[in-house]
Amino acid sequence: MLTFKHRAKSIKTIFVYLLLILVSWSLIGCSDNLENNNISDRSGVENKTQPNRLEEIAPPAIINELDTILSKYQPQVSILTPQPDQVFTENTVTVKLQVQDLPIFRDSQLNLGPHLQLILDNDRYLSIYDLNEPIVLEDLTPGTHTLRVFAVKPWLESFKNEGAYAQIPFHIYTQTGYTPDTSLPLLTYNSPQGTYGAEPIMLDFYLTNAPLHFVAKQNPNDNISDWRIRVTINDESFLLDSWKPVYLKGFQPGINWVKLEFIDDQGEKIENLFNTSVQLVNYQPNQEDNLSKLIKGEFSLNTAQSIVDPDHQITTETPTEETEIQTPEEEIIPTQETETQTPEEETPTTKSQTEVIPLKFNEEIQIEQLKNSQLLEKIFQQLEKFGN
Numbered sequence: 001m002l003t004f005k006h007r008a009k010s011i012k013t014i015f016v017y018l019l020l021i022l023v024s025w026s027l028i029g030c031s032d033n034l035e036n037n038n039i040s041d042r043s044g045v046e047n048k049t050q051p052n053r054l055e056e057i058a059p060p061a062i063i064n065e066l067d068t069i070l071s072k073y074q075p076q077v078s079i080l081t082p083q084p085d086q087v088f089t090e091n092t093v094t095v096k097l098q099v100q101d102l103p104i105f106r107d108s109q110l111n112l113g114p115h116l117q118l119i120l121d122n123d124r125y126l127s128i129y130d131l132n133e134p135i136v137l138e139d140l141t142p143g144t145h146t147l148r149v150f151a152v153k154p155w156l157e158s159f160k161n162e163g164a165y166a167q168i169p170f171h172i173y174t175q176t177g178y179t180p181d182t183s184l185p186l187l188t189y190n191s192p193q194g195t196y197g198a199e200p201i202m203l204d205f206y207l208t209n210a211p212l213h214f215v216a217k218q219n220p221n222d223n224i225s226d227w228r229i230r231v232t233i234n235d236e237s238f239l240l241d242s243w244k245p246v247y248l249k250g251f252q253p254g255i256n257w258v259k260l261e262f263i264d265d266q267g268e269k270i271e272n273l274f275n276t277s278v279q280l281v282n283y284q285p286n287q288e289d290n291l292s293k294l295i296k297g298e299f300s301l302n303t304a305q306s307i308v309d310p311d312h313q314i315t316t317e318t319p320t321e322e323t324e325i326q327t328p329e330e331e332i333i334p335t336q337e338t339e340t341q342t343p344e345e346e347t348p349t350t351k352s353q354t355e356v357i358p359l360k361f362n363e364e365i366q367i368e369q370l371k372n373s374q375l376l377e378k379i380f381q382q383l384e385k386f387g388n
Contacts, residue, residue, distance in 0.1 A: 057249055058247065060295055079092065085175075091141070091172055092137065095118070096131075103310050110290045114288055116149050117190065118210070120147060143176035147167065148166070155200065155202065156204065186273075187261075187276075191204040193280070194281070195289075196251075197291075197292030198291075201248055204245040230260070231258070254282065255280055257278060259276070259278045
């Protein structure tokens, strides 16, 4: 029989066990909250209640074929004027650019072609197809400005070889120092921006002073152990760890916003001017422009090759000549057949004669066969006797 002392000890033990269980549950709940908060902070997702709409898909086949043709080029881009840190005493600046190892042009039929993308600060984007045409920047605000330029393909993807990018600061009236630090990694937003009529829509950017991943991890003296690009589109975020274009579908019709952030492996922003950029994208699925038709595969390689090769001639006459040659051959054959069949239809008399002649011939054969029969011979003999 348990005494009061033993009963108190048992109740105390049970109470301790219950207290430990409650404490464990509370610790598990706290750890879950901390983990969720850390994921939210690092991913940058502002609204987790929305379902994922975006999906990465393979580039269109025609893009891969055209990109193979352009792979022989390694464009070298430079800014001739203005000079680095040049100070102007007026708010208008004339820009001169130079590119080597890449023909830039705009195809007269499709209005697409390799060109240079010129960016003033982080606001004004200009597409340059002809270096002989003057490039004039007007109404510039006083202070420091930054010009960035890089070579792009007809579908707006940037060339990523060394030398395809150039950057300089210049000043209107005076310096204000508002320019990117050239010793730090720099993110330059490229695409998408503007209006699009077809998916997938390409996401592309240019990186400067970004170390390779394995170099960044192995160099202990590097301030940046690794880097990522955080992409947020309409509150939906994801990370990119490679420098290559990404083709996405799932944009909503109408206005979409796209934000790119240059971050390190801890999810912290890499501080430099322009390392965070936001652009608006207007997706109109029914719009019929040549870039949209190219993405949808409505152009053959023969036609689309004119936007990557200025000397390409579209061969449209060869198929037409082949069909013209085949057409008269098909007309001659039935004409000969009708001529051979016509005499047979116009001589019904011959057909009737051929029908009668076999009948007479058959009667003679039948009579001869009857005469040869023994029965008829006897009949004929009786008839001859009766006649005598």
